[in-house]
Amino acid sequence: MEGLILFAVSISTLGAIYAMLCLSLNLESGNGPLWDLGIVSFFGIGAYTYTLLTADPALEQQSFLLGLGLPMWIGAIGAAAGGGIAAWLIGLPTLRLKREYFLIATLAFAEIIRQVFANENWLTNGVAGIYGLRQPFKSYFDAADYSYVLLALTLCGLAFTWYVTRRIIASPFGRACKALRENEPLAITAGIDPQKTSIRLFMISGALSGFAGMFYVWYNTLIIPGQFVADLTFFIWAALIIGGIGNQRGALVGGFIFIFLHDSLRFLQVSGEMAVAFTSLRTALIGLALILILRFRPEGIFAERPVRFDLPALKREARDA
Amino acid sequence: MDIITFGLISASVILLSSVGFALIVQVEGFLNIAHGQMLLLGAYSGLFLSNLGLHIIPASIGAAIFCGLVGALFYGLLFRPVKAKGVLVLLFTSVGAAYVIYGVVGAIAGKRMLAFDLPLVRAMKLFGQPFMTIYELAIVIVAIAVALCLHLFLAYTPAGKSIRAVADNEDLARARGIDPLRTSYLVWFVASALGGLAGVFLGIMGSLHLSMGWQQIIIILATTVLGGIGSLYGVMLAAFVIAFGIEIGLIFVPASYRSGLAFLIIVVVLLVKPQGLQALWGGGRDRTH
């Protein structure tokens, strides 16, 4: 029983991290006009930035840059900044492109970045990765209880991401992004600059994804390039589509549902050859779920809702003021 | 010499895997991510047939036909019903389809690396230097022949003309008495069969492993972008540019940067020509910013 609870806590933590990424993706691709197939780049860069800033210096057999052992809050800022700056650098050339080209170009950069993680040993310790990374507030709690603490911390991160994305979507800036999604030429005649707006949006999403990367490091206590493959991008997209693209709640729920679908089978202990077949079938199942959702409920579990204003209440307010 | 040899061989495989993808882009208007898994399916079904004792040539043909049928089936079952819902739905349906193929092949074949059991041969010599093996030469010849046939097919046969007509303007094609449905099935069959054949070739040249579909789709995407989305001849040219670009680039960077190099090439090209190589022979469109 206890094992089951710990397992549930563990996949909930992972679900919360996925939900953060879904919210970030929803901000740029659901509410905004950017079809980003490279969200894993910023997630990975955030995670590596955090690790390099906060980890202890490299040991003899290892090699990676920095290892400054800085406090975690600096690492958090670094993770977000890393993601945002990466988005800026990638966005400069690619945001000029049409949608389909942008899609492929972002996928391209994600692949290049992953190969850099894997090949540049001096920077990241290569495919061997960096192990034994610290988790926050670990010393204050009993080791057995720590997974609850980590879940709580991750949920705080999720709440923060929720608040930020929600605020942005409701603001005039968010409205401008949505207008660009709907009808770019018309949005231009409203004085919206597609370039400037898109790059800003891309950077915010990049920063939020980078921030989520920090939690992934805490969750795994290790970092390897294999964690940041294009699969993850497709998973996040699948999660967002299942939950409901363009809807905050959809993004939130989608992240958890996806993880429950994908990882709950992990609890069943099977051995050897069976396990391989099992993992493969799990992937096929995810594919099937995605196909079925798109076929029968393409708007997802929570469809995008129109932004409505409570007109009588506003009238009253205006009268009172 | 090595660069020419390897460049020629990998260009052939890239060409074969990309033309089918480009054909679907042209007719259906979306990026079919599942195309990469057709290569996986082709490679493994080819291996299956070859392990049954079939000679490699009928095994390749059988694998190609099998993939073609699966492709046509996927079209009818998965893609046609959601066509009206837009590009994004089609794209992610193809991602779903890719995972289904990947998962099913993985469950049956397992994670081990496999290889075709072909008799070993010595490389033929050209000007006294080892050039390529008979298998590699066959791959190059078949790929070029396929590209040529595809061109003749599209340009001169009624079925090929109908494909081009549907790609240009579906409504107009229908008005001219072409059945777009039959044309679409044909396209999916041909495209997927070519993908399957490319998969067998990829397996012959190296080994078979589960991630080969994902790795190759990345190269295919790079080729398609470089050629200009939807331009078949652009893609044919791009296959050679990418292949030789990679081989030359590998002089300077480690081999593990292979697909990264392909992407670096397209990033550079897109910066100069945002419409891909097809912009070189016109076809640029108005941009809003």
Added chain:
Amino acid sequence: MLEVSNVTLSYGGVRAIDDVSLTVAKGRIVGLIGTNGAGKTSLFNVISGFTRGDKGSIRFNGAAIENVRPSEIAQLGLVRTFQTPLGFPRMTVLENMLVFSRADAASRGRIFGRSKPDGAILEQAMATLDEFGLASRGNDLVQDLAAPELKMLEFARAMMGDIKLLMLDEPAAGVNPALLENLTSHIRSLRDRGVTFLVVDHNLKFISSVCEEIYAMADGRVIAHGDSADVIANPDVIRLYVGTGGADNSLSKEAEA
């Protein structure tokens, strides 16, 4: 207010606009007529910055705008419409209004702008919608509007910002006679509130009734310019319209009506 001088634009060897000059004075309603392919829409694209001309200068309120980005031209108050009014389909009518509002334009630069629009702005939006017969539609999605309602929304949202010159691209296309009356009176009332107009249309009757001044274009050139009545009576213009027949015979249709 708007001075276009010697603008030229070629597409792959074809001169879409050939040395065109025109002037729109403040407070005027100026028409631009011509057959399909005469270069009217191309000229619109060049003025609004969507396409860059090959040659020539464009000045708006004294400032050169031929190299200014389209969004910045819109910010200056020179706003165009498109032939098919679509709006932002999956946004509500009020959201569509807000996107064009002064308040949104002012705080768009901040990422954390206010998350609830100012009550006064919404009041203004609602009052404007009321004026254009869309009061009950405020919270509906634009994709659910009927075609005439979409037309009205184009005018309504123009009232939300600081539009100085509104360029209408074929406002009368596909519009029934009753709505056309309505359109004419709205253009006039907007003009009375300080908006200048440049209107492209095929419908000569509509153009001549609403515009005070007309430019006629053919094959990328201006072939006639002057008071509405004079241009309509110009033999070159008549020949052009009657002679083409086929795809574009608005005048003969009007004559039959």
